[in-house]
């Protein structure tokens with residue numbers, strides 16, 4: 001889902017997209033950036049697309065909406 005208005009995280013970072021991801025890749029396991037829990041690529045999880053206005057994009061993976069909310073709160077605190 002592309003946000004109608006990018007959400008400012010501070011600095012040059014903006015959240016551009018938030019989506020639910022599920023990939024066919026069953027080997028990739030990522031760490032949730034908030035709780036450190038496992039995020040399996042082949043299971044449903046939340047993916048945040050962050051754009052850096054100086055160039056570049058990042059994707060962050062979150063195990064739950066609670067962790068996404070917490071992450072946004074942390075990131076937006078300057």
Ligand SMILES: [Zn+2]
Nearest residue numbers: 032035063067
């Ligand atoms: Zn988490």
